[in-house]
Amino acid sequence: DVKVTQSSRYLVKRTGEKVFLECVQDMDHENMFWYRQDPGLGLRLIYFSYDVKMKEKGDIPEGYSVSREKKERFSLILESASTNQTSMYLCASTGRNTIYFGEGSWLTVV
Amino acid sequence: DAKTTQPPSMDCAEGRAANLPCNHSTISGNEYVYWYRQIHSQGPQYIIHGLKNNETNEMASLIITEDRKSSTLILPHATLRDTAVYYCIVRAKGEYNFNKFYFGSGTKLNVKP
Numbered sequence: 001d002v003k004v005t006q007s008s009r010y011l012v013k014r015t016g017e018k019v020f021l022e023c024v025q026d027m028d029h030e031n032m033f034w035y036r037q038d039p040g041l042g043l044r045l046i047y048f049s050y051d052v053k054m055k056e057k058g059d060i061p062e063g064y065s066v067s068r069e070k071k072e073r074f075s076l077i078l079e080s081a082s083t084n085q086t087s088m089y090l091c092a093s094t095g096r097n098t099i100y101f102g103e104g105s106w107l108t109v110v
Numbered sequence: 111d112a113k114t115t116q117p118p119s120m121d122c123a124e125g126r127a128a129n130l131p132c133n134h135s136t137i138s139g140n141e142y143v144y145w146y147r148q149i150h151s152q153g154p155q156y157i158i159h160g161l162k163n164n165e166t167n168e169m170a171s172l173i174i175t176e177d178r179k180s181s182t183l184i185l186p187h188a189t190l191r192d193t194a195v196y197y198c199i200v201r202a203k204g205e206y207n208f209n210k211f212y213f214g215s216g217t218k219l220n221v222k223p
Contacts, residue, residue, distance in 0.1 A: 004153075042213050090153050098144065101153035 004102040019078040023091030032074035036087040119218040128185040132198030147194040
């Protein structure tokens with residue numbers, strides 16, 4: 001089975017803190033993605049990566065950055081967390097013509 | 111993106127088959143039908159996908175009409191753990207097409223004892 005693992009399920013951070021969300025996939029997939037999911041807004045793409053050290057902006061990259069130093073790992077960074085970044089964050093990778101999601105990370109910024 | 115239409119909610123008795131419909135009348139020839147589900151507070155889970163032939167796996171069956179304008183996801187023996195929101199998505203084949211992957215509102219399936 002494909003496994004996409006997100007390191008933290010629930011986090012509470014203070015405004016202005018730097019936040020790291022880690023994601024690891026075990027299927028040697030080249031493409032990895034970070035989304036956020038908010039009620040009524042569905043999934044919104046933040047960043048994606050086609051290969052190591054490569055990244056592309058999605059629909060809502062502002063306030064976020066990413067890092068892909070190894071093929072299996074894709075990190076999402078909130079440089080200075082704000083309350084409007086409170087959300088569920090989903091990591092995903094693609095393989096065998098479909099997309100597989102992690103369990104999600106619930107981030108609350110207070 | 112081809113648009114899909116699903117009923118907002120459905121009920122099903124535990125142990126019975128759950129049949130979830132999806133309309134995708136504007137689907138194009140190279141687009142697949144994908145089904146995902148999302149249990150509360152968890153990430154979306156892949157269920158099945160197909161192009162024009164019916165498909166079956168260990169989780170579900172997918173029935174696509176001959177004109178491909180609609181499909182039905184069948185959970186043969188629904189359990190309480192199948193209570194979730196089910197999303198029907200159409201997408202052209204190819205891993206690069208997931209850089210934009212939108213879920214609509216889906217169907218909330220309530221499996222009742």
